[in-house]
Amino acid sequence: MKISYFIKLLSVLLLVSLSYKIQAQEKSGTLPDGFVYVKEIIPKLRTDLRYYSSNNFIGEPIDGYKKPKCILTKEAALALKNVQEEFEKLGFGLLIFDAYRPQRAVNQFVKWAQDSTDTRMKEQFYPNLDKKDLFKEQYIAAKSGHSRGSSVDLTIVSLKTGHILDLGSPFDLFDEKSATNYKNITKNQRSIRLMLQRRMVKHGFKPHEKEWWHFTLANEPYPDTYFDFSIE
Numbered sequence: 621m622k623i624s625y626f627i628k629l630l631s632v633l634l635l636v637s638l639s640y641k642i643q644a645q646e647k648s649g650t651l652p653d654g655f656v657y658v659k660e661i662i663p664k665l666r667t668d669l670r671y672y673s674s675n676n677f678i679g680e681p682i683d684g685y686k687k688p689k690c691i692l693t694k695e696a697a698l699a700l701k702n703v704q705e706e707f708e709k710l711g712f713g714l715l716i717f718d719a720y721r722p723q724r725a726v727n728q729f730v731k732w733a734q735d736s737t738d739t740r741m742k743e744q745f746y747p748n749l750d751k752k753d754l755f756k757e758q759y760i761a762a763k764s765g766h767s768r769g770s771s772v773d774l775t776i777v778s779l780k781t782g783h784i785l786d787l788g789s790p791f792d793l794f795d796e797k798s799a800t801n802y803k804n805i806t807k808n809q810r811s812i813r814l815m816l817q818r819r820m821v822k823h824g825f826k827p828h829e830k831e832w833w834h835f836t837l838a839n840e841p842y843p844d845t846y847f848d849f850s851i852e
Contacts, residue, residue: 651691652849654841655769658690658719661697662704665690666715666777670791671725672851677745677792678732684722686852691720696770696837702823707776715777715784717791717833721766723848733760746794758830759794767847770840772825773833776816785812791833800832 651657659665667690671682692700704714732738733754746754754760765771773792776785788805789798796802800817803810813832820827820835828834 652847654693655691655720656694656697658692658697658700658716661694662701662714664708664713664779665704666713666782668715668717670717671721677741677794678728678738679741683724683728684848684850685725686850689851690716691769691851692772693720693769693837693841695839695841696772699824699837700772703819703825706819708779711779712776712785713779714774717773717775718766719772720769720847720851721764721771722850723767723846726762726764726767726846729760730762745792748796749794754794757794763846765836765840768840768842768845769847770837770842772835773831774816774835775833776812787813787816787832789832798832799830800827801829802832 659667667688669685669688669690670676672685672688674680676682700714707713733751736751739751742751746759749757749759766773775787775791777783778785786809788802788809789795797805800813805813816832817827824838825835826838828836
């Protein structure tokens with residue numbers, strides 16, 4: 621009787637231990653506390669996550685982008701939802717190029733920027749700039765607000781046609797014409813930039829002076845933390 625009882629007890633303990641291991645594995649695949657998948661907050665959001673693909677200034681998929689998922693802190697996603705809702709009333713919406721970015725991706729950017737021999741994407745992304753000047757001009761840095769989870773790169777798109785509006789320069793063009801307040805673009809392009817900027821600022825975001833597409837939540841929840849979990 622005693623042997624049978626202990627065998628049953630041992631079986632129960634093994635099952636409990638296995639259950640805890642499975643739960644731990646499942647939890648390891650979830651987002652850290654405070655982060656969300658943005659499309660769960662903004663269903664009509666569109667994405668073109670460039671660092672998951674080869675359509676970026678390096679020319680290959682970037683470290684840490686294992687799936688084309690758009691992630692932000694909950695606070696940033698909720699603020700962005702307010703922007704989206706305003707644009708939807710006009711028949712437009714947001715299209716995101718990049719949101720949360722693992723630190724390992726930033727490390728890859730830095731390593732690439734230090735390699736003077738790799739200029740395969742120069743014509744498309746930095747035609748008027750020497751690669752060695754990307755640090756000086758602050759297009760590349762060892763730390764990025766994206767890794768804090770509350771920065772986002774985006775543009776405006778027609779919800780009906782999917783057409784991306786013309787804001788005067790393409791995403792990730794490292795050039796003076798990408799500056800938020802660049803003047804030498806058409807009146808319509810300038811108006812669209814201002815429309816995007818004003819709505820983002822209205823709902824709590826700060827613009828980046830050199831990149832019209834880049835915004836950071838002013839009251840970001842993790843201002844001093846740079847995360848490195850993979851996007852999966």
